[in-house]
Amino acid sequence: MLEVKNLTKVYDDGTVALRNVSFTVDDGEFLVVIGLSGSGKSTLLRCINRLVEPTDGSIIWDGQDVTAADPPDLRNIRRKIGMIFQHFNLVKRSSVLTNVLSGRLGYVTPWASLLNRFPAADREAAAKALERVGLTEQTRKRASELSGGQQQRVGIARALMQEPSIILADEPVASLDPVLAHSILGNLERLNQEDDITIICSLHYLDLVQRYATRVIGLRDGELVYEGTRDEIRSMTDDQFKQIYGEEAERITAGSIGGEA
Amino acid sequence: MSDQITTEAEKHSAKRGAKSKRPDSGDILNRELPSLVTPTVAAVMSAVIPGLGQMFARRVQRGVILLAGAASVIGMFVWRFRILGERAEVPGWPVFLRALDRRPWFVGFILVALVAIWILSAIDAHRTAQRPSRSGAGAFLAIIAALFVLGWQVSEIDVGTAIQRIPDALPPLARVIWPWEAAVEFEENEVGGTAQILVSPEGMIPPQVDPQPGEPGVTISPRQGTLASQNLDGNAGAIGNVPGTEVTVSGFGFEPSTTTEIRWIDQNGSIFPIRQGRDELIVETGADGTFSVIFTLPFPLIGADPEPSGTIHQVQARQVFTGEATASRALLIIISRMVETIVLGMMATLFGIIFSIPVSFLAARNIMSGSRISMAIYYLVRFTMNVIRSIEPLIWVLIATVWVGLGPFAGIIALTMHSIAALSKLYSEAIEGIDPGPIEAIQATGANRLQTIAYAIIPQMISPFVSFSIYRWDINVRMSTVIGLVGGGGVGFILVQYVRLLQYRQAGIAVWFIAITVALLDYVSAEIRNKLA
Numbered sequence: 182m183l184e185v186k187n188l189t190k191v192y193d194d195g196t197v198a199l200r201n202v203s204f205t206v207d208d209g210e211f212l213v214v215i216g217l218s219g220s221g222k223s224t225l226l227r228c229i230n231r232l233v234e235p236t237d238g239s240i241i242w243d244g245q246d247v248t249a250a251d252p253p254d255l256r257n258i259r260r261k262i263g264m265i266f267q268h269f270n271l272v273k274r275s276s277v278l279t280n281v282l283s284g285r286l287g288y289v290t291p292w293a294s295l296l297n298r299f300p301a302a303d304r305e306a307a308a309k310a311l312e313r314v315g316l317t318e319q320t321r322k323r324a325s326e327l328s329g330g331q332q333q334r335v336g337i338a339r340a341l342m343q344e345p346s347i348i349l350a351d352e353p354v355a356s357l358d359p360v361l362a363h364s365i366l367g368n369l370e371r372l373n374q375e376d377d378i379t380i381i382c383s384l385h386y387l388d389l390v391q392r393y394a395t396r397v398i399g400l401r402d403g404e405l406v407y408e409g410t411r412d413e414i415r416s417m418t419d420d421q422f423k424q425i426y427g428e429e430a431e432r433i434t435a436g437s438i439g440g441e442a
Numbered sequence: 443m444s445d446q447i448t449t450e451a452e453k454h455s456a457k458r459g460a461k462s463k464r465p466d467s468g469d470i471l472n473r474e475l476p477s478l479v480t481p482t483v484a485a486v487m488s489a490v491i492p493g494l495g496q497m498f499a500r501r502v503q504r505g506v507i508l509l510a511g512a513a514s515v516i517g518m519f520v521w522r523f524r525i526l527g528e529r530a531e532v533p534g535w536p537v538f539l540r541a542l543d544r545r546p547w548f549v550g551f552i553l554v555a556l557v558a559i560w561i562l563s564a565i566d567a568h569r570t571a572q573r574p575s576r577s578g579a580g581a582f583l584a585i586i587a588a589l590f591v592l593g594w595q596v597s598e599i600d601v602g603t604a605i606q607r608i609p610d611a612l613p614p615l616a617r618v619i620w621p622w623e624a625a626v627e628f629e630e631n632e633v634g635g636t637a638q639i640l641v642s643p644e645g646m647i648p649p650q651v652d653p654q655p656g657e658p659g660v661t662i663s664p665r666q667g668t669l670a671s672q673n674l675d676g677n678a679g680a681i682g683n684v685p686g687t688e689v690t691v692s693g694f695g696f697e698p699s700t701t702t703e704i705r706w707i708d709q710n711g712s713i714f715p716i717r718q719g720r721d722e723l724i725v726e727t728g729a730d731g732t733f734s735v736i737f738t739l740p741f742p743l744i745g746a747d748p749e750p751s752g753t754i755h756q757v758q759a760r761q762v763f764t765g766e767a768t769a770s771r772a773l774l775i776i777i778s779r780m781v782e783t784i785v786l787g788m789m790a791t792l793f794g795i796i797f798s799i800p801v802s803f804l805a806a807r808n809i810m811s812g813s814r815i816s817m818a819i820y821y822l823v824r825f826t827m828n829v830i831r832s833i834e835p836l837i838w839v840l841i842a843t844v845w846v847g848l849g850p851f852a853g854i855i856a857l858t859m860h861s862i863a864a865l866s867k868l869y870s871e872a873i874e875g876i877d878p879g880p881i882e883a884i885q886a887t888g889a890n891r892l893q894t895i896a897y898a899i900i901p902q903m904i905s906p907f908v909s910f911s912i913y914r915w916d917i918n919v920r921m922s923t924v925i926g927l928v929g930g931g932g933v934g935f936i937l938v939q940y941v942r943l944l945q946y947r948q949a950g951i952a953v954w955f956i957a958i959t960v961a962l963l964d965y966v967s968a969e970i971r972n973k974l975a
Binding site: 230232256257258259260262263264266268269270271272273274275279283284285286287288291294295336339342343349 | 877879880882883884885886887888889890892893896897898901902904905
């Protein structure tokens with residue numbers, strides 16, 4: 182179980198990204214975070230594995246205080262939390278295999294990994310992970326040669342290599358077209374259901390949220406403004422959705438929902 | 443006065459506005475800033491001082507440019523004029539006449555252009571004062587035309603000479619374009635034999651020496667004689683040349699049917715051809731490889747008459763065969779200098795890379811933006827690198843030759859300086875352009891700092907670093923050919939020497955090698971960079 186308590190983040194330039202946000206995530210949930218751009222979704226996800234240092238509050242994961250962990254402990258925590266990104270964040274010049282293997286960096290001997298040496302077991306695991314996302318054929322290619330959807334699947338394979346308990350997905354489909362969006366979220370849903378990996382994912386489109394989320398939280402200007410169960414989100418109307426997004430964004434969200442449908 | 447103009451303009455624009463609803467910003471400007479003088483006054487002003495009328499019509503910039511343009515035309519004209527009119531006895535009018543006499547077209551054109559500038563500037567002032575949007579570019583075009591004609595004259599362009607001298611320039615040029623005759627030399631193989639003859643009245647007659655088996659032999663008979671001499675007192679016959687003893691030289695064992703030279707070797711070992719009349723003595727061997735020739739002994743080069751006792755001279759017969767072609771000395775020198783050039787470029791690139799990698803981190807904004815101190819270092823490094831880069835490698839060579847003397851090392855120093863400045867700029871831009879996404883992603887896997895550098899940062903940097911370095915090597919080799927011209931070693935150094943010695947073939951070979959190397963390098967470097975991209 183992941184508990185987020187009174188989480189606050191103020192950036193150096195004074196921007197308040199999160200204000201006193203608290204919620205819990207049970208194991209095995211597919212939690213979707215919704216909210217406008219700049220509402221703090223990315224910051225929230227990055228606070229969970231401390232890519233962004235929280236200013237205040239705490240994050241307790243299975244009884245361990247993530248926010249208080251020293252660097253070695255933090256690396257041990259991070260390696261159990263996979264992460265995928267809107268822009269995939271692959272090392273474009275490296276091969277697909279190297280990108281996937283880099284998911285093991287938290288586990289392997291640091292010096293061996295600097296020479297690009299990974300245990301045979303890891304190489305097998307990488308092959309399996311690539312098979313699982315359907316990219317066996319692309320193993321030797323450069324990441325930059327792949328299409329957007331394929332790159333995101335490499336991102337998923339990289340996260341899988343961490344044998345994660347949680348996967349953080351920051352707008353994983355925002356750079357992809359709708360058909361690919363379903364393919365990627367389908368992959369995540371399968372990991373959620375088959376491997377029992379908790380997914381915390383930020384999304385924009387209402388129909389995707391309704392289709393995949395088991396629970397939803399909404400952020401506006403860094404504050405938690407909505408919490409809903411699967412059933413509540415399924416019965417949600419566009420108007421309610423817009424309320425979370427704020428009236429001023431009405432046209433934009435309506436447009437994007439329309440475009441999606 | 444100005445009110446009247448404004449009304450005029452308003453009426454005018456109102457009429458136009460009624461016809462077409464197009465808003466005219468020029469009219470609005472005009473209404474806000476009316477001319478200070480009437481069009482006629484403006485025209486008169488500009489007819490006296492070009493641009494003055496425009497300035498009073500509130501088009502100050504236009505006026506200043508016109509005035510500056512007209513002033514520079516006059517300034518340059520007066521300067522060229524005084525040069526053309528030089529040596530005129532009295533200053534003033536004769537200077538003009540002499541200049542006109544020497545370059546009638548030039549002086550005539552400039553005078554016409556000056557008149558045109560004044561007239562057009564006056565017309566322009568009139569129109570500008572009426573409505574700024576209507577003024578044209580005529581006066582400016584006249585100024586530009588005059589400046590280019592002056593430029594033609596200042597830069598001493600002389601098409602006539604260029605065409606006239608083409609016939610003279612062609613032969614050396616042809617040697618540069620196709621220089622390969624100088625690239626080969628032929629070995630000379632010679633076979634021959636000698637026979638000795640006593641040329642003084644007293645002494646031992648030398649024995650007939652039998653040749654080594656397989657080698658040709660030469661005999662002379664008689665084996666004693668006197669050299670040719672000059673009878674100066676006329677007691678013993680007519681004044682004039684006294685021919686030497688007539689001798690018969692025979693040879694055997696030579697290559698059959700081959701031209702054979704007969705040469706004389708005196709007691710000091712000096713060799714010279716034997717002349718019979720005007721021609722050198724040359725015989726052709728028979729089918730059996732023998733020859734026999736009769737001639738009279740030549741004059742001594744220096745010597746007493748009679749020769750001191752026991753002076754022995756030799757007669758030599760030799761056949762020369764052209765052997766295998768070998769690379770000429772010039773070719774070998776040029777190749778070794780070309781290698782030197784490439785190595786020079788390589789070393790300079792290597793040193794450039796070594797020094798510019800640390801410097802590039804200091805010159806990368808995203809790395810140095812942490813604190814005020816680091817930003818100060820950033821600006822200092824950037825400034826220094828800009829200064830170094832703005833100094834041409836040719837100038838660096840001159841500095842370096844003062845420091846370490848002529849030669850390749852000076853060239854390396856010069857190219858290294860320029861490479862450091864250029865590469866650190868390119869590298870630092872590559873560092874600034876790094877994508878932070880992968881860094882974040884690798885950190886999120888639990889990787890430590892070193893692993894993050896190895897997996898997220900280095901892969902992003904390698905390709906631009908390698909690509910820029912190869913490009914730099916390419917540039918450095920190209921530059922090192924030029925750097926040699928001013929004493930920086932390499933092929934350029936030797937090229938200048940050949941040109942100065944008028945050895946155009948050798949110079950041509952150097953030019954060919956430079957062209958081939960540069961083209962190859964260009965291709966290879968582009969290919970590698972394409973592969974990396």
